[in-house]
Amino acid sequence: MSNEATLHSQQEVMHGAHDHHDHEHHHEDSFISKYVFSMDHKMIAKQFLITGIVWAIIGAFFSVLFRLQLGFPDATFPWLESILGHWAKGGRISAEAYYALVTMHGTILVFFVLTAGLSGTFSNLLIPLQVGARDMASPFMNCLSYWFFFLASLVMMASLFVQTGPASGGWTMYPPLSALGDASIGSKIGVDLWLTSMALFVVSQLLGGLNYISTLLNMRTKGMAMTKMPLTIWSFFFTAVLGVLSFPVLLSGFILLLMDRHAGTSFYLSDIFIAGKALANEGGSAILYQHLFWFLGHPEVYIIILPAMGMVSEVLAVSSRKPIFGYLAMIGSLFAICILAFLVWAHHMFVTGLNPFLGAFFVLLTLLIAVPSAIKVFNWITTIWKGNINFTPASLFSIGFVSTFISGGLTGIWLGNSSIDIHLHDTMFVIAHFHIVMGVSAFFGMFAGIYHWFPKMYGRFMNNTIGYIHFWVTMIGAYLIFWPMHYEGMAGMPRRYYDVSGWASFKQFGGLNEFITIVVILVFAVQLLFVFNFFYSIFKGRKMTNQNPWNATTLEWTTPIHAGHGNWPGEIPEVYRWAYDYSKDGRDFIPQTEPIGPNESAH
């Protein structure tokens, strides 16, 4: 108790003042309208975040389960049977269960955590706060966006419990495997539920995305020219544009798949003999689905990584006390990535029998993306050069992001070159590549965002010590898991193999697989520590005493510590300058709301 007192005594005075202030604007919300069907973007952001965290725990736990199988193919774990039942008879996960876990891990992490949980959280939280708006353009659509996501979550969750199991054809859901119940047990009702859930998810993304775009285009506060926006907002903008343009294509692909499953059409099916009989379908192309899927699927990886890039740019600038280097180049490279994202989808399809001449263009355009990516990396490194860096957990995760983005990005240059892809396609090399560059990196960006804006969300800080432990174990663990995995891929070990012990060419990696699994378990445990820290700090964290704890220039820190619906109690502040006046003219930072002085140097 005395400790609690030490912890919280200093801010009582200030906090009291704010309480008083808050009351003027307070209109009583019911529990339902405040916490459930809230239209306040800040609450919706929290809803996305917490739902995302729940999904992340489930998705990551699935990876622990299938890594157990991969690392210890001969061992039995009786407790597996008690949680998975007949899917793990005798304590060994069955092949069907393994593939269901792999598929769900991918679906959950890519869509529910790193799309909805990441951009859903931070676009919602930061767009109105950083452009100076009271809320989203349509708070109601925003509310719907979350609840469609919630419905999608319910359907996906339900699919885990049906008797024939969830979808198990890989998160890309390629037909004919996903189209024919006879081809795989997971392609029975599991795929229908998967498609339904994803359709709801697309609706949620479109509602959200249109809202983000219209808010930041139309509702910026006075003086907030587009070129004065923080890079976070630029990245959310491009993310939303990508989503709005590509998710509908995915949905169309899903609808055709659903029709092939139930309406007897042959969009994707042709010349198939399965379960002892030849199917009537003729003339379809299984490759058509892949085009439709990857037309979203590739932009999707940028939907995941761009918000992380934006937040890392912001956090690095704030914690280095330096302006982000090359602000316009950063916007330009985001724009270039956004355009190129639509023109590279077929690099996932080099070995499908795609016309090699067409493939050549996709090689060129794919490697072209490395240029804006390289610009961003060099700019981040220059941002911390000659800075004065304060290592908060957020800034450590940002540095970690740059490191993993380099490591994973460089292997993209390997895979984007079709002549190398012909050897490495669908091997563990690909797993290593995309987990580092869009899994680990995106998570690092997300963690940076959570640690950095947690005070804005909850008026308290997360525990730093646990934050440091979280960062270091995750950083070291991520490299230990994924670095050696490249070698498995170099040996041609295919991805999605339940057991490699029967293969003369791949079984030499048994020991390595064991090692990776052990690290996975450790890293997973530390993520639980983070989750605990998150929830504990919501209620018991050190209270925020200063409304601008990181001495940042941006608008969100001009709102009261516990901002009500509407964000600013009085007028929305006016903006006079860009978001990166750190260490300018001998001043530590100059808020965006401060008019340009007569003798100020230009940037």
Next chain:
Amino acid sequence: MSGFLAVLVVVLIFIVIFQIAKASEYVSILKGEKKAREQSNRINGFMLIAFLVLGLIGVYWCNDLLKGKILGESASEQGEGVDTLIYVTLAITGVVFVITQIALFWFAFKYQEKEGRKAFYFPHNNKLEVIWTVIPAIALTILVAFGLKHWFQLTSEAPKDAAVVEITGKQFNWIFRYPGKDGALGRRDFTKIDPAAGNELGLDWNDPLNKDDFMPTEMHLVVGKPVKLVIGSRDVIHDVGLPHFRMKMDAVPGIPTTLWFTPKYTTKQMKEKTGNADFTYEISCDQMCGSGHYSMRGVIVVETQEEYDKWVAGQKSTYSLTHADTAAPAGEAKADSTQKTVAANIK
């Protein structure tokens, strides 16, 4: 019980970490925020530089440990090009990797927050930005040029004298078909597939070209002779993965695909080269195809022309095998004639 204990231990560790973390928060408040901040910056700064140094050593060590476990030299002529491109790319990306990681962690360490240090206001520099736009662009142009040169070689038309082997994926094994003496594969139709009658591929028996096609359980290839694989699938998408030959191509139902390569070493030679008596050229399925995906293994035997000829001589045509059975009850005369055809075909 042991499971319960394990959970208990984990929970206890959690509680200990949590208590330490909480205590350190109180200590930092008592000590003063400034001092705590200085200390944490020093520790994390040191950790960053230690991570860089140990990480780079680890990269080297990991390579030392695992380089012997990857495939070694390519077993096909075409794969040599793939390997060369991998080495060129490795060199370029490796240099970039080392430089950028060192810069990142070194700057983070060097410019950690210190009393009295002022950050340098450095918002942009056009010259620098042009430099690091142009250099990657040039490096990538080189990689694209090299890559496409190899790509067009890899995907070019197979030479006219290439042997033709058909490989068809099904859940969960590979079916091989050789054209037989006439050198041409017969027509097939998926509606004629009848595994019970031994017609796994739906060969159209009205097509005379089918009469001498044979379907072994392993793929045999002649060393030094180009081979063209005609790839198909009977049910879902599979993928013919040939890691030793650095080749890969999807097997798509309804859309035949091809690839070609020239094996460089016989299986026997590879056994000697690798010092591994169990060495086998394996065909892996590289596209998720259902619950048996991981077990969809095919075997390729690369041998000399003489060995190959001997092997072919021992193969029976699928037509003879399937029709011998059904023909048998119909009378000896017919069976006899079938056997003659077989004999003729084999010659």
